[in-house]
Amino acid sequence: MKKVLLIEDESSVIAFIKKGLTEEGYEVSVALDGNQGTQLALTHNYDLIILDIMLPNKNGLDVCRDIRRHNKKTAILFLTALGTAENVVLGLETGADDYLVKPFKFIELLARVKSLLRRTEPIQVSKSEEIMRYRIANLELDDFTKTVKRNEKIISLTSTEYRLLLMFLKNQRRVLSRPEILEHVWGVDFDLGTNVVDVYVNYLRKKTESKGQPKLIHTVIGMGYVMKEE
Numbered sequence: 107m108k109k110v111l112l113i114e115d116e117s118s119v120i121a122f123i124k125k126g127l128t129e130e131g132y133e134v135s136v137a138l139d140g141n142q143g144t145q146l147a148l149t150h151n152y153d154l155i156i157l158d159i160m161l162p163n164k165n166g167l168d169v170c171r172d173i174r175r176h177n178k179k180t181a182i183l184f185l186t187a188l189g190t191a192e193n194v195v196l197g198l199e200t201g202a203d204d205y206l207v208k209p210f211k212f213i214e215l216l217a218r219v220k221s222l223l224r225r226t227e228p229i230q231v232s233k234s235e236e237i238m239r240y241r242i243a244n245l246e247l248d249d250f251t252k253t254v255k256r257n258e259k260i261i262s263l264t265s266t267e268y269r270l271l272l273m274f275l276k277n278q279r280r281v282l283s284r285p286e287i288l289e290h291v292w293g294v295d296f297d298l299g300t301n302v303v304d305v306y307v308n309y310l311r312k313k314t315e316s317k318g319q320p321k322l323i324h325t326v327i328g329m330g331y332v333m334k335e336e
Contacts, residue, residue, distance in 0.1 A: 108223060109133045111152040113143030113169060114185065115162055119208075123156065126212045127219070140164025147173045152180055154222055157202070159186045167200050174201035181222040181265075185210075198309055203266050204292070204302070221292050240275035242322060243335050245314060247275055256314055266291065267310050274323060274333035283330040307331055 110132050114120050124134045135152070137143035139162040147155055147169070155173065159166035170182055184205040198205070204218055238249040245256045249272065254261045263271065269291045273282065284303045292302070311323055324332050 107131060107133050108153040109135070109151065110219070111135050111137065111143070111146055111150070111155045113137045113140070113147075113155065113161065113166065114158045115139060115160075116158075119158075119185075122212070123215065126216065130216060132219075138162070140166065140169045144169050144172050147180070148176055154181045154183065154219060156183050156185060156219075159184060170200040170202055183218055183222060198264075198305065201264070203264060218292070240272070242275060242278055242333060243320060245275075245322060247272060254314075256319060261313050263310075263313060266306060267313065270306055270310055271314070274331070277333070279332065279334045281326050281329050281332045287330070 108131075110127055112120065112123055112134055114123070114136070115138050120136055124136065127134050135146060135150070137146050141163045143155075143157070143161070144164065146152075157166045157169060161169070166184060166186075170184070173180065173182065181204075182202045184202045185208060186205055187208045203222055206215060206218055240247045240249065244258075245254075247254050247268075252268065254263055254268070254271065270287070273287065273290050287303050291306075307323060311321075315321055315323070320336055322333055322335065324334065324336075326332055
C-alpha cells in the first residue's frame, strides 16, 4: 500500500482528499501545519507528499526546502491557490515535482498522484540492456546512469525535467505538441487546464542553456516545442 502524507490546514480539503485516496487504496496521514508536516516527512517514509503552500507556522515552500535538504527521492505535489506562472516557478524551484491549482477535481488529483508514483518507482534494468546515450550539440544524456552533461559539466535535473529532456532528445527536429508532452511526461491523456508544460520547458531551458550556451529548445508558435540546433 502506497503511503501519502497530506500537509493541509483546510478541513474540507483534508476530508475530500483523504476520503478519495483512501477509497483508492492509499494510506493517508495528515499534518495540519508546516512544522508538523516537516517533522512527519523527515521521520517517516512516504511515497508521496501532498503539500499546501499557505500553511500555519511554516509555509509550504519552506517545508519543501527542508524536505529536499534531507530527502531527494520522495515525490512532492504542491497544492496552491496561487496559480500565476511566477508562483508556480517559485514552487518548482524549491524542489516540488508538480503542482495543482485549487480548486480541483479529484480525478485530476488522482491522475497527478498516479503519475508521480509511477515516475518514482525503481527501474528494473537487465544485464543485457544496452547503455543508451543521446546527444545534440554539446548536450549529452546517458539514460543508463541517468546523468546529463553540457560541455562536460554535470546538470542536476529533477525527475520531471529529466523525462522532458529525454523526450526532446528522442524526438530531435520533431515538433512536439503540449498535449503530447503532457501525456508522455505526466502520464495523463487529457488537458489539465494548466500551463505546467510551459513552466517546465522554461525551467529546463534555464538549466541547459545557461551561460551563453546555444539555444536548443525552440518554441513553435501555436504548435508546441522542438529541439534542434540553431
